[in-house]
Amino acid sequence: MSNDILNVVVTGAAGQIGYSLIFNIVRGEMFGSDQKIRLVLMDIAPMLDGIKGVIMEIEDCCYPLVGEIVVTADPKEAFANADYAILVGGMPRKDGMERADLLKANATIFQVQGKALNDHAKKTCKVLVVANPANTNALIAMVNAPNIPKENFSCLTRLDQNRARAQIALRAKVSVKDVHNIIVWGNHSLTIFPDHRCGYVSLPSGKSTISGAVKDDTWLQNEFVATVQKRGAAVISARKLSSAASAAKAITDHIHDWHLGTPEGEYVSMGVHSDGSYNIPSGIIFSFPVTIKNGVYTIVQGLPIDKNTQEKLDATTAELISEKEVALAL
Numbered sequence: 001m002s003n004d005i006l007n008v009v010v011t012g013a014a015g016q017i018g019y020s021l022i023f024n025i026v027r028g029e030m031f032g033s034d035q036k037i038r039l040v041l042m043d044i045a046p047m048l049d050g051i052k053g054v055i056m057e058i059e060d061c062c063y064p065l066v067g068e069i070v071v072t073a074d075p076k077e078a079f080a081n082a083d084y085a086i087l088v089g090g091m092p093r094k095d096g097m098e099r100a101d102l103l104k105a106n107a108t109i110f111q112v113q114g115k116a117l118n119d120h121a122k123k124t125c126k127v128l129v130v131a132n133p134a135n136t137n138a139l140i141a142m143v144n145a146p147n148i149p150k151e152n153f154s155c156l157t158r159l160d161q162n163r164a165r166a167q168i169a170l171r172a173k174v175s176v177k178d179v180h181n182i183i184v185w186g187n188h189s190l191t192i193f194p195d196h197r198c199g200y201v202s203l204p205s206g207k208s209t210i211s212g213a214v215k216d217d218t219w220l221q222n223e224f225v226a227t228v229q230k231r232g233a234a235v236i237s238a239r240k241l242s243s244a245a246s247a248a249k250a251i252t253d254h255i256h257d258w259h260l261g262t263p264e265g266e267y268v269s270m271g272v273h274s275d276g277s278y279n280i281p282s283g284i285i286f287s288f289p290v291t292i293k294n295g296v297y298t299i300v301q302g303l304p305i306d307k308n309t310q311e312k313l314d315a316t317t318a319e320l321i322s323e324k325e326v327a328l329a330l
C-alpha cells in the first residue's frame, strides 16, 4: 500500500461521532501508524466554529500523522481529490423514530454529496456512509456518482457486527477477541440479521461452534438477534443521544480493514452493492460477509442459507427495496 499522503474527508465532523472518530484517525488506528493524512473536516456552516476547538485539540495531542487540516462547509472543496470520504453528517434519529424515518431529511444531502464526489474526488475514492438510513443513503450517493466504481461505495454495518460479537462474548463468558466470523446480513435497521452459524470461539481446548460455547440455542435464535437489531434504539433511549464512540470504533474498523485487509480466514460485514450473491437483487446496498485484500473486498461465497436465514434475508431485502422506492420517488 502506498505511503503517499491520504486525503481523508469526514462529514458531520462537529458531531459526537466526529469527535471520537477524528482522534481515532489521527492516532493512526484507521490507516496505520506510518500513514500520513490530510484531514478534511466538513460540517454545516454554523458548526464550523466548534471545529476550530477540535483542531486546537488535535494540535495539542502532538500526533505526528496529520499534516494539513482543512475545515469547510462546501462539498466541492471537501471532496477535491478525496481518497476516503466518511459521510457521517445527517439528521440523527431521535427516541421513537426508525432509521428509515430519516430518509426524506437525508436523501438530498446524499444526492448533493454523491454529485460532488463524482465531480471532485479521485476516481479511486472509497466512500463509507454512516448517516441513516445508511444503506439507502449510500445507494443515493452511488447513483449520483457514476464516475466512481460502484464497488467503492459502502455503508456501515460493522457496528451491528461488533454488537453481535460482543453479545456472544458476554453470553459465552469468553474474551471478545476469541469470537470470530459473526456476520450481519442486510439493512442497518430492525431487520438486520446477525448470523452466528459460521462463527466460532477459540478456546484453550480448541475451536468451538458458537452454539457449543453459548449452550443456549433459544437465546441465540431469539434474544441475541433482537438485542442486536434494537441496540441502536436502546442506546438512544438510555443516552438520549445516538451511539457515538461505538459508531466511531466501527467506522475505524471498517475503513482499517478496507485499506489494510482482513486477516486470513476472518470475515467482516460491509454494506456493499449487491452483485447478485445469495440471490440478493443488484441495485441495493446490502450487508454481506466479505474478505479484503489490497483494498478490494470479495463477498464470501457458499455460506449455508437455511430456511430461517432465507426468511430473514427476504425480509431485509424487501425493506431495502421499499426504502429504494421511497428514495426514487423523492
Ligand code: LMR
Pocket: 092, 093, 099, 132, 159, 231, 232, 233, 235, 242, 243, 247
Ligand atoms: C446506531 O445503530 O446506533 C446508529 O445507527 C444510530 C441509530 O439511529 O440507531
